[in-house]
Amino acid sequence: MARVAIVGAGVMGAATAWQLARRGHEVDIHEQFLVGHTRGSSHGRSRIVRLAYPEPEWVQFAEEAFAGWRELEAASGERLLELHGLLELVGDPATSSRDALEARGAEYELLDAEAARERWPIGVPDGWTVLFQSEAGIVRADLAWQALLDVATKTGAKLHESSRVESLAALDADVVVVTAGSWAGRLLEPEGIELPVKITRETVAYFKLDGPPLPSIVQLDPESRGHAMYSLRDPIHGLKAGAHHAGPETNPDDDGLPDLHLLDSISAWVSETYREADPKPLGAETCVYTTTEDESFVLERHGRIVVGSACSGHGFKFAPAVGERLAALAVA
């Protein structure tokens, strides 16, 4: 039985705490703010979940995470996943997740722009292709974050809110798991551990969209093959939308306001893409990305310290699987 201190009770710290506590380890979670705060990366009502990734290993990782969400739903009694599918809008079908899904034996459909416009009330650029994948939609992020902490504390983990860790060396524990999001780098540096990440403040906006839930949408940038714009169901207003990796570099301790230029481009994209949405934003907020060069996750152990940096704007969906891997590293 190990004594583990977890620094940061965002979705990654919460998921790790549950995996360690249910295996009987002694777990203390230190959070500098109160759970539910909006200063980091895990706040908000919804996040996209999807299997569709351009690489088979990411599809497999997402499959693991889906199983973890189902386990959490069973353990918490909460419905967390709302699966209405995903639409990947691409200029060239070869840049879609088609090949990786095929390699994993996951079902998908490819539709041309006209067929997609007939099937969903959406706008698709002429000549583009739409990949539809059904194992996708949203996770109720606020409910999931709370459910992870609830099951973790019910299985014995201790949560210390308003408890900012200044030095990892000062923590009285056998192992320290650092899931401190965009603050992780400055905690790790004194321990001689480098975390090569870029920290940006991203803007998301909410729009009025009535009617039955639509699939989440990711529109790929033909040049970078990365996501340019994305949108998903918001349980209150109907629609949440954002521009991926578009925000300015930031210091996580700074207060930040939504970027008005980004808000205009998000609103313009919503008016092109959603025939039935009101493109006038009902609200907007910021959220912080902690991004590695290739958008992979840093899940490593360095002596007594386990590093868990899983973001790059796409980490939430993987939280249950990240929690498993960090817990395994902590007791290895």
Ligand SMILES: Cc1cc2nc3c(=O)[nH]c(=O)nc-3n(C[C@H](O)[C@H](O)[C@H](O)COP(=O)(O)OP(=O)(O)OC[C@H]3O[C@@H](n4cnc5c(N)ncnc54)[C@H](O)[C@@H]3O)c2cc1C
């Ligand atoms: C705008 C936006 C949209 C996104 N959309 C999606 C999506 O659709 N799908 C998806 O899968 N992912 C998405 N993500 C990514 C996902 O939300 C993140 O990967 C995930 O929330 C990261 O969680 P975390 O626990 O690592 O970080 P955080 O939630 O930031 O947690 C870190 C915690 O550590 C605490 N902390 C830091 N330093 C200390 C200290 N010294 N002492 C004590 N506590 C400390 C912080 O207060 C914070 O609570 C999105 C992210 C953003 C910003």
